[in-house]
């Protein structure tokens with residue numbers, strides 16, 4: 529089994545943090561996205577989507593998508609549970625993780641990929657010849673800030689996004705906000721609960737995975 533990874537990219541970090549929380553270590557293959565290795569034949573044969581992370585099992589099965597990879601390990605290594613334990617918990621975690629992905633991770637990605645010079649002509653992950661659209665920078669920033677304002681209420685009464693326990697939803701939102709800093713996205717003034725939560729996630733050993 530091996531994990532195609534890139535140490536500087538946020539989506540593979542989601543998987544690395546998840547694995548670190550579970551105490552799992554895996555052999556990794558670094559795909560240097562800054563050198564455009566995702567477009568080389570050697571990686572395109574692994575995934576024509578041109579994105580990392582990708583997990584390749586010993587039987588050759590290829591699993592792309594961060595959440596799918598996490599789900600695979602959650603099933604094999606249920607402790608500590610990071611995706612909920614019963615029907616209600618699992619649904620709640622899924623709800624917050626989806627919100628974090630759509631309203632925060634995608635929004636931060638939109639702001640970063642449409643602003644950073646390194647993504648000129650590559651505004652969408654895994655693609656070439658896709659121009660940046662400057663109007664999406666502010667839209668991404670505003671969407672991410674709205675998300676943070678909304679979760680501030682949730683985090684007023686709960687240590688973590690999905691409630692009492694640290695879950696994949698915290699991993700997704702934390703890494704999204706960390707990544708968003710590359711497009712000057714920061715925790716808005718007045719979101720003291722988000723700031724407290726962010727610091728607590730940042731202080732976990734897994735945060736530097």
Ligand SMILES: N[C@@H](CCC(=O)N[C@@H](CS)C(=O)NCC(=O)O)C(=O)O
Nearest residue numbers: 537538539579580581593594653654
């Ligand atoms: N939805 C995918 C997104 C994967 C993705 O966008 N990965 C980025 C790195 S964070 C990538 O591989 N980018 C390739 C590129 O920039 O061309 C997942 O969750 O795994």
